[in-house]
Amino acid sequence: MRNIPSKLPQIGTTIFTVMSRMATEYNAINLSQGFPGFDCDPRLIRWVEEGMRKGINQYAPMAGLPSLRAEIARIVEKAYGFSPDIDEEITLCSGATEGLMAAILALIHPGDEVILFDPSYDSYRPAISLAGGHAKGLNLKAPHFHIDWDVVEESISPRTTAIMINNPHNPSGAILSNADLTRLEEVAKKHDLLVFSDEVYEHIVFDGLMHESVLKYPELAARSVVFSSFGKTLHVTGWKVGYVVAPEVLTKEIRKVHQYTTFSTSTPFQYGIAEYLKRCEEEVWNLGNFYQAKRDVFRELISDTPLRLLPSKGSYFQLVSYKGLSELKDTEFVEYLTKEIGVAAIPISVFYEDGRDDKVIRFCFAKEERELAIAASRLKRLEVKA
Ligand SMILES: Cc1ncc(COP(=O)(O)O)c(C=O)c1O
Missing domain, CATH: 3.40.640.10 (Type I PLP-dependent aspartate aminotransferase-like (Major domain))
Structure with missing residues (x-):
């Protein structure tokens, strides 16, 4: 077989696939990939x-x-x-x-x-x-x-x-x-x-x-x-x-x-x-309120964990900082979270070309409240240095 050079040599499996796979394997609540955890109308x-x-x-x-x-x-x-x-x-x-x-x-x-x-x-x-x-x-x-x-x-x-x-x-x-x-x-x-x-x-x-x-x-x-x-x-x-x-x-x-x-x-x-x-059509105009309610519930639920909430003004993502809580790189920290705490998230460094790591991770809150509550109760265990 002749050698075909890759047109996209840097591209491997996306972090979304990796984290979702890991979430399934460790039976973690999957707040990593950005998709709704409930059905449509x-x-x-x-x-x-x-x-x-x-x-x-x-x-x-x-x-x-x-x-x-x-x-x-x-x-x-x-x-x-x-x-x-x-x-x-x-x-x-x-x-x-x-x-x-x-x-x-x-x-x-x-x-x-x-x-x-x-x-x-x-x-x-x-x-x-x-x-x-x-x-x-x-x-x-x-x-x-x-x-x-x-x-x-x-x-x-x-x-x-x-x-x-x-x-x-x-x-x-x-x-x-x-x-x-x-x-x-x-x-x-x-x-x-x-x-x-x-x-x-x-x-x-x-x-x-x-x-x-x-x-x-x-x-x-x-x-x-x-x-x-x-x-x-x-x-x-x-x-x-x-x-x-x-x-x-x-x-x-x-x-x-x-x-x-x-x-x-x-x-x-x-x-x-x-x-x-x-x-x-009104469902489209209500979408902001619908997700704002989820954002507020999620923020409230995780407010007494050691994670620090960043602002979320739109989309269905909530960033949190774990600075001061762990010295792990964000890619290692999400692995730890998935395997040991039972909640999957996405590390932000993978979205930067230079891999900048501010110790910030992303949760998707487009999920049922019950799922968000379980995730939050697990995140409360996050006290010890990882
Ligand atoms: C910023 C952004 N652009 C584009 C897309 C892709 O949208 P679609 O699922 O319609 O292809 C996504 C999906 O996650 C997204 O977050």
Whole structure:
């Protein structure tokens, strides 16, 4: 067999797979991987089933079912006052992951530099690298993970063509403010940059704060590619239905890649989601409150453990610091937690390219309260130095 060099030599098994496997092996409560530990609204399942029974089982149009694109446009308009063109600016994809890959492969050229912020979601770098681009990571630091826009500007080179943001932010739960978006708009315009905006947690924002989508800013919307995920919004991560909103010229290019990777996304799921959004839209607007209640319960439950809570303003993640409690590296500490305490978490260092370790770990609180309570009672045993 000839020797085929790897296109992604650095990539191994993801930490999510490793931790979930370890959680099963040690019978630990799995607060590591980011997915809901409860089922979706049964009405949503009924409408998917209805689609299947009606024979809506063949290929969907490449860009997505028109009825679902119309619902997305309506919800985007209501949330952000921006009306994407249903035919030319919205594309359904097989999860935001596929949308990210299609957009990056379509729009990033060999030698292009993309600025992104670490800790960052793990699919960005491999996609940029497969496109022949170079990811330039800027570190955001605990506890607030603020972006220093002066540092961003200093990092822009003649090769920089795009900037990637993730708001609300996984893993930190930080959100961007109006001031951040205003500055981003200024920087993107000045340096003629594309903006990739991963907004899969757009509807999970807490404490009366508003999600600052790039789509609220007309000049940003005109140069941005926005990614969202029904997996996150409707508690169905396994259905892998997401979408991309982008100006027509960009959408044209993104669809060229999308049509030769998956061509289209599962038709009955799209049908069911469209029917659900037509009738149960309030569930989308309630999502922030729904998860805020879980966040508050979880924070309260673990407040008397030795772990120190960091802010969580959006997403379904809660970071905690174990500084002063253990000298272990965060990767070792989560292993200890899983094996000895019975709770699985994700170490934050794996989201930094340079492996920066601030002794901070991530819990996912998108779980049933009973499961969160068991996890918290186990974490109370965490007194002795690990
Ligand atoms: C920040 C971020 N972007 C993208 C995704 C992928 O979304 P999907 O499951 O729709 O592919 C996730 C999933 O965890 C995520 O956390």
